[in-house]
Amino acid sequence: MIDLNIEHGMFLSAQLKQPVGGRTEVRASTLVAAAGGFEANIEWLKEYWGEAADNFLIRGTPYNRGAILKMLLAKGVQEIGDPTQCHAVAIDARAPKFDGGIITRHDSVVFGIVVNKHAERFYDEGEDIWPKRYAIWGRLVAAQPDQIAYIIFDSTVVTSFMPTLFPPIAGATIAELAGKLELDAAALEKTITDFNAAVQTGTFDHTILDDCRTEGITPAKTHWARRIETPPYLAYPVRPGITFTYLGTRVNKQSRMLMKDGKPSANMFAAGEIMAGNVLGKGYAAGIGMTIGSVFGRVAGREAAKNARN
Ligand SMILES: Cc1cc2nc3c(=O)[nH]c(=O)nc-3n(C[C@H](O)[C@H](O)[C@H](O)COP(=O)(O)OP(=O)(O)OC[C@H]3O[C@@H](n4cnc5c(N)ncnc54)[C@H](O)[C@@H]3O)c2cc1C
Structure with missing residues (x-):
């Protein structure tokens, strides 16, 4: 000290x-x-974020409490x-409160959809190239009820992104997956059915802003939209992972x-x-x-x- x-x-x-x-x-x-930001000081974060900050996970050291x-x-x-701005990504909800590090970050958003605890999508998962957008997902999840969300995808994309420490949660059907995530099965089935129906056929290429997009749903998925239809269906639960303030x-x-x-x-x-x-x-x-x-x-x-x- x-x-x-x-x-x-x-x-x-x-x-x-x-x-x-x-x-x-x-x-x-x-x-x-050079003593870091105040990301590990939940009480300080609460001054701006309220009780929601209790559900934040801190990706790095617990010692960056902003004392200096x-x-x-x-x-x-x-x-x-x-003071409300920070680098925040979507990290696995099963990660430890502090110091989960890089291996808890999920980069799979562009390959699927993201739903909140009501099984509803809330943002364009294909808005822009991932390195320009990965750090918005922490804040987006922070704005959802109970600060929890779920990245949902199917077995066809499972080798398309960096594996993380935690395996995806799997279900042979959407209803089974919903059960394991404690989401309303009918609501998740409707979200995925509506999404699949809106997907336009295109040529998938996640390294460019491709032409795989949805039409007629809100929010749209403007790139990299492909149907979620090949079981097993997979999901990662995610929470806001605060990197630095x-x-x-x-x-x-x-x-x-x-x-x-x-x-x-x-x-x-x-x-x-x-x-x-x-x-x-x-x-x-x-x-x-x-x-x-x-x-x-x-x-x-x-x-x-x-x-x-x-
Ligand atoms: C999981 C993770 C992944 C990241 N990935 C990337 C990436 O891919 N690319 C990128 O560019 N950036 C990344 N970053 C961000 C980058 O690592 C940080 O911005 C950078 O390391 C910050 O350096 P710093 O010296 O300011 O702080 P830190 O490296 O955090 O060092 C601050 C030090 O101060 C100490 N300290 C704090 N308070 C006190 C006190 N009161 N008394 C004494 N010591 C104190 C802390 O213990 C700590 O050792 C990542 C960060 C994390 C946590």
Whole structure:
């Protein structure tokens, strides 16, 4: 645990609380904050999401609770970013609360349909190329009742996407599958029958925006729509998987934190998730998380080293 002691925008000291209870004061001339977002702090998430946040799963470390971010903001650093915005994907509902990692993420949405607990579709599963859209599904599921949804597909596509830690739930019939998912069988049968009837014949190619689409249903599936008709029928239950939050400390081009009075801090820098909001307003495209960490990590490290030498 680290306490920051900042006066007049200056970082003066860090006090390390040792596990044995002792306290050691370390004076540092420069600080680089790289302690992640507040995604693992469910109470903080609840301030924006309400009780729904109890059903969120956190994909990474349980230690990114935003303690350093909160301290910096309280001590006069300017904040940036919408606190409700985050990188959130659909992950297996059977994943652990924290640290499920990459192997719990489901990339199968484009190969099937997604229904909520009322067995109703709620969004175009084929809106755009997957790397541009996979990170919207966490928020979409978060907006559904009880923050649960089900990706439904059939046996013809089961080898088309990366396998995950959890096997799909299977049923020889739609009704059997519905029973295992505790969904209303008649409602799921109707959703799939309506979807199948709306599918237009096209040439399937999930690497481009192909011409396999539906007609006459809402929401439409605008690409990669194929009938779900070959048993066994398969499903993954999914919940919002929060990767990282966007609220952060405002920085300038040197990755130097800006104070509430608009002035750059004399010696405090930030890199990674803790300043992600400088780059990400909302939405996401694959790879930006690591890019923010590595680019601003390098810039902040270089500038902090220069600062320390002065
Ligand atoms: C499962 C998963 C998959 C991902 N996949 C991708 C991907 O494919 N592509 C991509 O670009 N990005 C991906 N990301 C995002 C990317 O990994 C992160 O954006 C990046 O690692 C963030 O780096 P960081 O240094 O800011 O934070 P982190 O790597 O999270 O490091 C922050 C560290 O600070 C520590 N810490 C927090 N609070 C305190 C405190 N009070 N005191 C002391 N230490 C503290 C934490 O323990 C942690 O070690 C993924 C993230 C996860 C969780």
